[in-house]
Amino acid sequence: MAKQPLPVADQAPSTEEGQNRMEHYKRLFRRFIVLTLVCSVVPLLLVGWGMRTQYHRFAEDRVMAAFRNEVQHHRKVIELFFKENRSKLELMATSHNRQDLVRPGQLRLLFDRFNQEQWTLTDLGVIDARGNHLAYVGPYDLLDKNYREAHWFKMVMEKGIFISDMFMGFRREPHFIIAVRGQDAEGPWILRATVDTEAFRALVEHVMIGRTGEVFLVNKESVYQTTPRYSGRIMETASMSAGAVHPGIRVRQEAADAGFNGERPVRQIVSTAWLETPQWMLVVRQDLDEAFGAQKQVDFAVLVFLHVSAAAILVVTMLVTRYMLKLVKRRDEEAETLNRQLIQTSKMASIGELSVGVAHEINNPLAIISTERQLVMDALQRVGEMDADFKVQLEDSMNQVDVQIQRCKHITHNLLRFSRRTQSVIEPIDINAFISEVIELMAREAKSSGITFFERLSPDVPPIQSDLSQLQQVLLNLITNAIDAHENKQYGSIAVSTSYLESEGNVEIVVSDTGCGIPKSKLARVFDPFFTTKPMGRGTGLGLSICYSIVKRLGGRIEVASVANQGSDFTIRLPLRSPEATNGYGPDEEALEKAA
Amino acid sequence: MIGSKILLVDDEVIFTKNMQRLLDARGYRATAVNSGAEAIRCLENEDFDVVVLDLKMPGMDGLTTLKEIKKLGLFTQTLILTGHGSIDTALAAVKLGAYDYLTKPCEIDELTAKLEGAWDKKDDLHKKDIQEKVQRVIESPKDALRVFAR
Numbered sequence: 001m002a003k004q005p006l007p008v009a010d011q012a013p014s015t016e017e018g019q020n021r022m023e024h025y026k027r028l029f030r031r032f033i034v035l036t037l038v039c040s041v042v043p044l045l046l047v048g049w050g051m052r053t054q055y056h057r058f059a060e061d062r063v064m065a066a067f068r069n070e071v072q073h074h075r076k077v078i079e080l081f082f083k084e085n086r087s088k089l090e091l092m093a094t095s096h097n098r099q100d101l102v103r104p105g106q107l108r109l110l111f112d113r114f115n116q117e118q119w120t121l122t123d124l125g126v127i128d129a130r131g132n133h134l135a136y137v138g139p140y141d142l143l144d145k146n147y148r149e150a151h152w153f154k155m156v157m158e159k160g161i162f163i164s165d166m167f168m169g170f171r172r173e174p175h176f177i178i179a180v181r182g183q184d185a186e187g188p189w190i191l192r193a194t195v196d197t198e199a200f201r202a203l204v205e206h207v208m209i210g211r212t213g214e215v216f217l218v219n220k221e222s223v224y225q226t227t228p229r230y231s232g233r234i235m236e237t238a239s240m241s242a243g244a245v246h247p248g249i250r251v252r253q254e255a256a257d258a259g260f261n262g263e264r265p266v267r268q269i270v271s272t273a274w275l276e277t278p279q280w281m282l283v284v285r286q287d288l289d290e291a292f293g294a295q296k297q298v299d300f301a302v303l304v305f306l307h308v309s310a311a312a313i314l315v316v317t318m319l320v321t322r323y324m325l326k327l328v329k330r331r332d333e334e335a336e337t338l339n340r341q342l343i344q345t346s347k348m349a350s351i352g353e354l355s356v357g358v359a360h361e362i363n364n365p366l367a368i369i370s371t372e373r374q375l376v377m378d379a380l381q382r383v384g385e386m387d388a389d390f391k392v393q394l395e396d397s398m399n400q401v402d403v404q405i406q407r408c409k410h411i412t413h414n415l416l417r418f419s420r421r422t423q424s425v426i427e428p429i430d431i432n433a434f435i436s437e438v439i440e441l442m443a444r445e446a447k448s449s450g451i452t453f454f455e456r457l458s459p460d461v462p463p464i465q466s467d468l469s470q471l472q473q474v475l476l477n478l479i480t481n482a483i484d485a486h487e488n489k490q491y492g493s494i495a496v497s498t499s500y501l502e503s504e505g506n507v508e509i510v511v512s513d514t515g516c517g518i519p520k521s522k523l524a525r526v527f528d529p530f531f532t533t534k535p536m537g538r539g540t541g542l543g544l545s546i547c548y549s550i551v552k553r554l555g556g557r558i559e560v561a562s563v564a565n566q567g568s569d570f571t572i573r574l575p576l577r578s579p580e581a582t583n584g585y586g587p588d589e590e591a592l593e594k595a596a
Numbered sequence: 597m598i599g600s601k602i603l604l605v606d607d608e609v610i611f612t613k614n615m616q617r618l619l620d621a622r623g624y625r626a627t628a629v630n631s632g633a634e635a636i637r638c639l640e641n642e643d644f645d646v647v648v649l650d651l652k653m654p655g656m657d658g659l660t661t662l663k664e665i666k667k668l669g670l671f672t673q674t675l676i677l678t679g680h681g682s683i684d685t686a687l688a689a690v691k692l693g694a695y696d697y698l699t700k701p702c703e704i705d706e707l708t709a710k711l712e713g714a715w716d717k718k719d720d721l722h723k724k725d726i727q728e729k730v731q732r733v734i735e736s737p738k739d740a741l742r743v744f745a746r
Contacts, residue, residue: 363679367700371614374704
């Protein structure tokens with residue numbers, strides 16, 4: 001038996017179709033990803049970057065403000081130092097006269113008293129208007145020194161008070177002095193104090209700002225008045241220019257010659273403020289990296305979090321999109337399968353409708369051919385003299401015409417039966433009643449073949465929900481086959497029985513005949529399409545195949561038991577409710593009208 | 597029965613003509629018409645034993661023609677002869693009162709066998725009707741005149 005081609009609905013799509021579909025899904029995937037990026041990741045990044053920028057500015061402002069405050073504070077401390085010590089000296093100069101101060105022990109007393117709370121002065125001296133030391137308390141031998149030409153002497157004599165820059169002087173050590181002018185009957189005199197450099201420097205140099213920060217003082221000539229932490233030494237010229245005296249506090253970012261530990265040049269945050277007296281510039285500076293270190297950490301954390309979030313969104317989106325595409329693919333495949341089945345069903349319905357038309361249109365010409373053949377046969381009977389061979393040949397030809405007419409008839413009849421396969425009309429069926437009707441229809445034909453029908457219909461059989469038209473077709477096929485099975489027999493019987501199998505919930509119909517039976521070797525194939533045990537031209541092999549597919553579709557099963565030369569039993573079991581009934585296939589009004 | 601009057605109703609002219617010839621050759625008296633309307637007219641004017649009726653015809657189709665035949669209240673039997681071959685239309689025709697059903701193409705012998713059966717049935721019905729009428733006459737003489745007048 002030739003291998004049956006697969007129904008169209010079950011065929012896999014072509015490679016080109018498959019490739020096109022893959023391309024479509026890839027495009028869909030890319031579109032989803034881009035859409036997600038545009039709708040979620042991009043706004044996230046924009047908002048994140050915006051917030052980060054705002055925070056960056058805020059943090060920078062805060063750091064700058066902190067620096068400003070630092071400078072402010074230190075300036076106040078230093079100015080307070082100068083103010084305090086200057087005030088003390090001024091008080092000393094106004095509350096004592098020259099004579100008092102030069103008395104032995106008096107200057108020492110005042111010196112000790114001055115340093116009592118905190119060691120501030122290195123020495124203290126009284127100098128006359130000619131620059132000569134009148135009295136001196138301190139570690140140096142300066143009594144014989146004359147300061148007439150010293151800059152500080154000229155300045156104090158002129159202005160009344162003078163605070164010098166750091167200078168080496170006779171001591172050969174960096175120091176600075178505070179000098180105030182006193183006045184008595186003899187004329188002006190000067191009280192000069194040397195500020196303890198270490199004590200003063202401690203005010204500035206002991207300020208620690210982080211790891212890279214330094215605080216120092218420079219004068220207008222950019223000479224260090226204190227030793228910076230990293231950048232140079234006291235009395236050296238600083239690499240940075242002091243610039244013009246400016247009011248208030250300035251904070252700026254600038255490149256440094258060398259950063260912390262003298263490494264590569266860095267950018268620093270520098271804050272400067274000028275003292276009023278002396279005119280020294282207080283400098284506070286720190287490497288930018290350290291100053292903004294905490295802010296940079298937060299910045300980094302925010303950026304990492306932002307980008308990790310964006311990446312996470314992207315990854316999740318890709319996974320979700322992939323999953324959704326899988327669902328979409330599955331739905332598309334199901335839809336395509338359904339569509340193919342629908343097309344196949346429509347095709348079959350069209351073929352069915354076509355079959356009906358074709359069958360009918362062919363049957364009519366066949367009927368005419370049959371009548372013409374019969375007329376020829378009748379004429380042949382009436383003809384008197386005719387060549388015997390010719391007559392035999394003519395009769396044979398007419399018989400062959402009849403054989404082929406019958407063959408065409410079987411084909412068209414099976415085509416008509418086939419056309420009924422595509423439609424299902426589910427309705428309540430009284431099985432016994434419908435069997436009786438079909439038997440009544442077939443009884444006369446069977447009787448002419450010497451066959452008797454027996455009905456053994458159980459009254460317990462309940463109505464079933466099924467397709468009446470298709471069940472009629474099945475029964476008709478089985479009865480027709482049963483009649484044909486008696487071809488070489490004079491007598492026979494066909495029994496149709498029904499029963500209700502309550503435990504299974506099935507109705508059973510058995511068609512038994514006393515025909516020629518089916519050989520055991522062929523039993524397994526009787527339901528195969530185009531398989532027939534009838535002689536060539538007598539059967540198309542579709543009848544039982546149609547029965548099988550109808551019964552299966554109606555939710556039942558059909559079996560055969562047969563003994564060669566004794567007969568066959570075809571058993572059909574049907575559920576009380578066809579599966580198509582649960583799918584909502586009800587009676588088709590049009591079909592009912594046509595049937596009526 | 598030899599001499600039975602058969603009315604052939606089919607829109608295929610050649611078919612009805614051939615069938616008429618075949619039936620006439622076998623002793624029947626066949627009349628061929630090609631539409632349901634013509635068939636009804638013939639039946640109204642003439643007594644036929646059996647009507648051989650095609651189902652699919654233009655205008656009045658076979659089933660409609662069958663219904664009209666039944667309305668005439670005749671004893672004439674109807675054989676459905678059609679190329680459609682569907683079981684449900686066959687059953688519908690039998691339910692409407694057709695005697696039997698044949699599919700085209702059919703053997704002339706098959707047809708004549710059915711015609712005999714149909715004629716027998718018509719004869720039985722006719723005889724039964726006469727018996728009923730006679731019985732009524734016997735039971736009620738007053739009705740006798742009415743029956744014989746009919």
